[in-house]
Structure formats: C-alpha cells, structure tokens
Amino acid sequence: MALLALVLLPAAAGGLAFLIRPDAPRRAMLVCVAIAHACMTAAVWRVSTQPVLNGWIAMDAQGLVFLSITSALFLAVSVYAIHFLRNEQHGMRHDLEEDLLFANAPEAVFTGCLLLFLATMTLVTVSQHFGLLWVAIESSTLASAPLIYFHRHHRSLEATWKYLMICSVGVALALLGIFFLALGAERSGLEGSMRVADLVAQASQLEPAWMKAAFIFLLVGYGTKMGLAPLHTWLPDAHSEAPSLVSALLSGALLNCAFLGILRMMQVFVGAGQQAFAQQLLVVFGLFSIGLAAVFLLEQADYKRLLAYSSVEHMGILALGLGLGGIGAFGAMLHTVNHSFTKALLFLAAGNILAAYRSKSTRDVTGLARTLPATSFLWVAGFFAIAGSPPFGTFMSEFTILRAALNQGRYIVAIAYIAFLSLVFIGMSRSVLAMAQGPPPDRPINASAHESWQAIAPPAALAIVVLLLGFYVPPALNALLHEAARSLGGM
Amino acid sequence: MDVWLNAIMVLLVFSNLILLGAGRLSMYIRCVAFQGFLLGAFTVLAHISDLTVHVWLLASVGTLLRGIVFPAFLSRLLRDSGVRREVEPYIGYTPSILSGLAMLGAGMWLSVRLPAPAIALPRFVVPVALMLIFVGLFLIVTRRKALSQLLGYLVLENGVYVFGVALVQKTPLLVEMGVLLDVFMAVLVMGVAMFHINREFDHIDTDRLSTLKD
Numbered sequence: 100m101a102l103l104a105l106v107l108l109p110a111a112a113g114g115l116a117f118l119i120r121p122d123a124p125r126r127a128m129l130v131c132v133a134i135a136h137a138c139m140t141a142a143v144w145r146v147s148t149q150p151v152l153n154g155w156i157a158m159d160a161q162g163l164v165f166l167s168i169t170s171a172l173f174l175a176v177s178v179y180a181i182h183f184l185r186n187e188q189h190g191m192r193h194d195l196e197e198d199l200l201f202a203n204a205p206e207a208v209f210t211g212c213l214l215l216f217l218a219t220m221t222l223v224t225v226s227q228h229f230g231l232l233w234v235a236i237e238s239s240t241l242a243s244a245p246l247i248y249f250h251r252h253h254r255s256l257e258a259t260w261k262y263l264m265i266c267s268v269g270v271a272l273a274l275l276g277i278f279f280l281a282l283g284a285e286r287s288g289l290e291g292s293m294r295v296a297d298l299v300a301q302a303s304q305l306e307p308a309w310m311k312a313a314f315i316f317l318l319v320g321y322g323t324k325m326g327l328a329p330l331h332t333w334l335p336d337a338h339s340e341a342p343s344l345v346s347a348l349l350s351g352a353l354l355n356c357a358f359l360g361i362l363r364m365m366q367v368f369v370g371a372g373q374q375a376f377a378q379q380l381l382v383v384f385g386l387f388s389i390g391l392a393a394v395f396l397l398e399q400a401d402y403k404r405l406l407a408y409s410s411v412e413h414m415g416i417l418a419l420g421l422g423l424g425g426i427g428a429f430g431a432m433l434h435t436v437n438h439s440f441t442k443a444l445l446f447l448a449a450g451n452i453l454a455a456y457r458s459k460s461t462r463d464v465t466g467l468a469r470t471l472p473a474t475s476f477l478w479v480a481g482f483f484a485i486a487g488s489p490p491f492g493t494f495m496s497e498f499t500i501l502r503a504a505l506n507q508g509r510y511i512v513a514i515a516y517i518a519f520l521s522l523v524f525i526g527m528s529r530s531v532l533a534m535a536q537g538p539p540p541d542r543p544i545n546a547s548a549h550e551s552w553q554a555i556a557p558p559a560a561l562a563i564v565v566l567l568l569g570f571y572v573p574p575a576l577n578a579l580l581h582e583a584a585r586s587l588g589g590m
Numbered sequence: 591m592d593v594w595l596n597a598i599m600v601l602l603v604f605s606n607l608i609l610l611g612a613g614r615l616s617m618y619i620r621c622v623a624f625q626g627f628l629l630g631a632f633t634v635l636a637h638i639s640d641l642t643v644h645v646w647l648l649a650s651v652g653t654l655l656r657g658i659v660f661p662a663f664l665s666r667l668l669r670d671s672g673v674r675r676e677v678e679p680y681i682g683y684t685p686s687i688l689s690g691l692a693m694l695g696a697g698m699w700l701s702v703r704l705p706a707p708a709i710a711l712p713r714f715v716v717p718v719a720l721m722l723i724f725v726g727l728f729l730i731v732t733r734r735k736a737l738s739q740l741l742g743y744l745v746l747e748n749g750v751y752v753f754g755v756a757l758v759q760k761t762p763l764l765v766e767m768g769v770l771l772d773v774f775m776a777v778l779v780m781g782v783a784m785f786h787i788n789r790e791f792d793h794i795d796t797d798r799l800s801t802l803k804d
Contacts, residue, residue: 155764228765230761230762230764230765230768230769231764231765231768233765233768233769234765234768234769234771234772237772237776238772238775241772241775241776241779244779244783245779245782248783248786251786252790253790253791253799253801254801254802256783256786256787256790256799257799257800257801257802258802259783260736260780260783260787260796260799261799261802263776263779263780263783264730264739264743264780267743267776267780268727268730268743268746271743271746271747271750272750274750274754274769275723275750275753278750278753278754278757278758279757281757281758281761282757282758285758293762293765335802335804336802339802340802395804399804404804
C-alpha cells in the first residue's frame with residue numbers, strides 16, 4: 100500500500116490545488132507534499148514494500164533509483180517554485196524577446212499540473228507491467244504539457260504543440276511495440292502476462308523475431324520522449340520556452356522516465372540472453388545523439404537551448420553506456436543520477452540569470468560574477484560538472500563508460516566518444532565562461548531580488564550532491580546501482 | 591463473421607481515402623467519428639466467440655468516446671475557430687489519395703511478412719491496421735491545420751488499436767481502459783492547446799508555429 104500512497108498523495112494534492120484560491124496555502128501544500136514524498140521515498144530505501152495490484156506495482160532496483168532522483172529533484176524544485184511564483188507578477192507583462200504582452204497561466208493550474216506530473220512520474224517508476232508503464236508515460240506527457248505553456252505567448256504555445264504532437268505519436272508507436280511483445284509471449288504459449296518479472300523469467304521462450312520488432316518500436320517511441328537524436332526535435336523548444344524549474348524537471352526526471360521504459364525492455368532481452376541486438380542499436384543511437392548535440396552546442400546563442408542540447412548529449416551517453424554493457428551499464432545508471440542532479444542545478448541557475456537579465460541570449464549576459472555572485476559560482480561549477488570534469492560525479496560515470504568501451508576493444512567507439520565530448524566542452528565553455536566574466540551590462544539589473552535563499556539553496560544543494568558523488572558513492576547507493584546494472588547485462 | 595469483418599475493413603479503407611481527399615474540416619471529423627463506430631463493431635465481431643463483459647465494456651466505452659464525445663468536442667472547437675477548410679496542404683488531395691492506395695499496398699506487403707495473428711481473423715485486418723497508422727502519420731506531416739493534425743493522431747491511434755485487437759488475445763481491461771483514458775486526455779489537452787492557438791493567431795494554422803529553430 101505504501102507504493103500506492105506514493106502515487107496517490109501527489110495526485111490527490113494536484114486535484115486539490117486546482118480548487119484552492121489563495122496563493123499562500125497552495126504554495127505551502129506544494130512544499131509539504133514534496134517533503135512528504137521525499138520522506139516516503141527515503142522510507143522505501145529502509146523498509147521493503149509489498150507489491151500491490153497483482154504485482155503490477157512493485158519496487159525494484161531500477162525503479163528505486165529513478166524514484167529517488169525524481170523525488171529529490173521535485174523537493175528542490177518545489178522550494179525554488181516559491182521564489183519563482185512570488186516573482187511572477189500577475190496581470191499582463193511584457194515579453195523578453197518580442198514586442199508583445201502576455202499573461203501567465205493561473206497559478207492554481209500550474210501548481211496542480213506540477214503535482215500531477217509528480218504523480219505520473221512516480222507511477223512510471225513503480226510500474227512493473229508494460230501496459231501500465233505505457234499509460235503512465237503517456238500521462239506524464241499530458242500532465243507536463245500545460246507546464247510548458249505557463250507563459251502564455253505564441254512561442255511557448257508552439258513548443259507545447261510540438262511537444263504534445265511529437266511525443267504522443269512517438270508513444271503511440273511504443274504501444275505498437277508492446278502489442279508485438281504481447282503477441283510474442285502469446286505465440287510462445289506464455290499466459291499473456293505482461294509483468295516485467297514474468298517476461299524476464301520466461302524470456303528464453305519468446306520468439307526472437309517479435310522481440311526484436313517490439314524493441315525497435317519501443318526504442319523509437321520512448322526514444323522520442325527521451326530525446327535521442329534524430330527524434331529529439333521537440334526537446335530544445337520545450338526546454339527553452341518552459342519556465343526554468345519545469346525545464347529542470349523535464350530534463351532531470353521526465354527524460355529518465357522514458358529511459359526507464361527502454362530499460363524494462365532491455366531486462367527482457369538480458370533474460371533471454373539476446374541483448375546483443377538491442378545493444379548494437381543503442382550504441383548507434385547513443386553515439387549519433389552525442390555527435391549531433393555536439394554540433395548544435397558549438398554555435399548556440401541561447402543558454403537554455405544550450406542546456407537542452409546538452410540533455411540530448413547526455414541521453415546519448417546513457418544509451419551508449421547501456422549499449423556497451425558490462426561496467427558500461429553500471430556507468431549508465433550512475434550517470435543517470437549525476438546528470439539529473441547537475442542538469443537540474445544548471446536549469447535553476449539559468450532561471451536566476453533569466454530573471455535578472457531578462458534575456459536568453461548568451462551575448463546579453465556578461466559579468467555574472469559581479470552581479471549575481473552565488474548564481475555565477477553555481478553556473479560555472481555546474482558547467483564543469485556537466486562537461487564531465489573531475490572532481491565531479493559526472494567525471495566518474497563518463498569515465499566508467501569510456502572504460503567499458505576500451506575494455507571491449509571498441510576503440511572507434513571510444514575515440515568518437517572522446518572526440519564528441521571534447522567538442523561539447525569547447526562549445527559550452529565558450530558561452531558559459533563568457534557569461535560569468537567581463538563587465539556587467541549598462542542596463543540596470545534586478546539582482547537583489549533574485550538571490551534570495553529559495554533561489555540559491557536548491558541549486559546549491561544539488562551541486563553539493565554532484566560534488567560528493569565524485570568523491571564517494573555511498574555503499575547503499577553503490578549496491579543499488581550495481582543491482583540495477585546486473586539485470587541490464589552489466590555488473 | 592468474416593463477411594462482416596471484411597465489410598468493416600473495406601469501410602475503414604474508404605473512410606481513409608475520403609479523409610485524404612477531403613478539404614472541409616467538418617468532413618474530417620465525420621470520417622473519424624465513423625471510424626470510431628466501425629472500431630466498436632470490430633471489437634465485438636473480433637471476439638464473437640466469447641463475448642464477455644470485458645468486450646462489451648471496451649466496445650461501448652470506445653465507441654462512445656471515438657464516435658460521439660471526440661467529434662462533438664472537436665466540432666465545437668471548429669465552430670468557435672470559424673475555420674472551415676484545410677488550406678493548401680503540403681501534399682495535394684489527389685496525390686494524397688494515391689499515396690493512400692500505396693499505403694494500403696505497403697500494408698499488404700508487410701502483413702504477408704508477419705507471422706499469422708493469434709486469433710483467426712481475415713487476412714485483411716492487419717493491412718488495414720497498418721494503413722490506418724500510415725494515413726495518420728501522413729495527415730500529421732502534410733496538413734497545416736492543428737485540427738487535421740489532431741485527427742491524424744486519432745487515426746494513428748485507431749490503427750494501433752485495430753492492431754492490438756487483431757494480434758493480442760487478452761489485454762487486461764485495466765490497460766485498455768487506461769489507454770482509452772490517455773487518448774481521451776490527449777484529445778482534451780490538444781483541444782485546449784488548439785483553442786489557445788486559435789485565440790493567439792486568429793486561426794489554427796500550425797505553419798505559423800515556426801519561430802523556434804536553431
């Protein structure tokens with residue numbers, strides 16, 4: 100029942116949020132639900148939970164990794180949201196990029212959708228049934244679409260429409276993949292159960308032809324939502340137009356949920372001992388994503404799009420790690436944790452910068468170190484972390500994936516991987532470091548209001564986690580990640 | 591039974607071809623509503639040997655949503671937007687119909703290569719399911735109006751549904767209802783987005799949605 104409560108609590112609170120009129124209690128509820136969700140997630144680490152709904156909802160190693168990431172990010176984002184919502188004045192406001200006026204979506208709708216988004220993502224992490232997992236992933240698209248359209252102008256509307264259309268079509272194709280999988284199971288005389296554990300146990304009896312067809316459709320479908328190139332086209336638009344705290348959740352939590360959909364299918368392949376086919380595809384998609392993102396990062400003039408393409412790159416790294424197998428699968432799991440925390444930190448810092456400078460162009464932002472010292476420090480630290488420099492956790496995980504490639508003697512993959520990562524480093528460092536240095540611009544900067552503790556503490560906490568993970572992975576987390584990697588053909 | 595199933599499949603093919611050749615948006619909505627009723631009948635006929643409560647529930651809820659609720663909601667949106675026709679699609683109507691026939695051919699070619707479905711259904715079901723999927727994707731890519739794209743999504747979803755009924759014997763009720771609920775929510779959310787597109791631009795052309803690029 101504990102697992103059901105994890106889903107139902109934010110769902111109920113989300114419904115309630117639509118009804119609460121005054122702002123203060125609604126904001127308080129958002130933070131309270133986030134804290135309660137985080138506490139319950141922490142409890143799941145200590146106490147083993149009972150499967151519910153006929154084993155459709157249960158907790159396993161992968162689920163717990165992704166649930167913990169989602170819960171922790173949501174806690175950070177909810178604190179940040181207080182500061183964000185207070186600064187978003189009501190009524191009509193002037194657009195940053197064009198000469199137009201727009202209003203915000205009602206705050207009650209925003210908070211309600213934020214909580215429903217948490218509920219659907221939690222359901223993704225605890226689903227042990229391919230059908231239920233599909234329903235949860237599609238629901239997370241629908242719950243998050245109104246969040247992207249918080250600033251109601253034509254650019255965010257365009258981003259929302261693209262997001263809805265591309266992801267819904269992608270996820271519909273994934274449903275076709277699930278039908279193929281079910282057909283494979285039926286034809287092999289298995290009793291039509293689509294629970295992950297049952298399919299893994301009987302995987303060797305599944306017809307390989309149907310499994311392969313299923314994997315292709317699931318990879319294309321969930322890969323669209325995960326942001327693997329060339330299916331990533333919705334991602335830069337949605338991430339750049341959504342409010343920064345929503346981008347943080349999209350990048351840090353939602354993309355992971357889609358990745359979990361692919362991981363579940365991978366488990367079945369590993370159970371059947373047929374993972375070579377899936378791994379081959381993942382390596383190709385992964386390297387292509389990293390390479391394409393590197394190219395787009397080189398000349399990127401919008402710092403939120405910069406972060407979005409960096410997400411495409413890191414999703415590629417996850418796919419590559421999973422595709423390499425061995426210690427690569429462990430590296431991918433560790434990298435999921437590192438990337439989520441780092442990217443959320445960067446998006447929250449970007450939110451502070453955007454609020455102060457009122458421009459998303461890297462050229463307009465100079466002298467961060469003087470105007471917003473704390474944000475500037477986090478921004479630069481976050482950049483070094485996301486680029487995979489020591490001593491941050493991302494260095495460890497990216498290096499682990501490199502070692503996997505070298506161990507298997509796949510030198511071409513390793514060389515391409517290093518070359519693309521260097522390109523990314525060069526491309527990002529040019530924009531990011533130029534933003535921190537130099538003299539502040541002549542126009543007045545509204546700096547004091549944007550360094551309140553609610554704006555600094557959440558990204559700072561995330562930064563500390565990423566830094567600590569570089570030095571020391573706690574044994575409990577290490578064991579969990581290894582357990583998750585083992586069922587994915589790793590060690 | 592096969593006669594009736596084949597008749598439904600033929601009607602689905604016709605509705606696809608009309609959809610590809612039509613310019614009036616109200617016609618699009620009517621075609622997709624018609625497909626909703628056909629899908630309901632298909633659900634019952636495909637399980638004619640064991641008509642459980644499950645099948646009836648699925649067929650009735652599905653028909654209610656696809657055949658009545660969605661069309662009513664979309665017609666309402668269309669009336670409010672004051673738009674009547676699809677204007678200058680990226681691929682014209684006659685080439686669209688010809689492509690539709692090619693898609694049916696491609697569906698047949700592919701279905702021969704797939705192993706036989708689990709329940710004994712006429713061989714014509716899988717090609718039509720594939721055609722629905724292709725036509726849905728085609729409409730999304732080649733039509734300019736947000737409404738046409740939404741209907742394209744529904745046609746795609748219909749295709750996936752026919753595939754599911756044809757191929758898989760036992761999908762749990764909870765999953766099928768969940769899928770239906772998701773489609774319902776998708777139509778609702780997209781409909782609201784369309785309402786905003788209409789208000790923002792005074793029309794529902796998605797080609798105006800092209801500011802964001804690198």
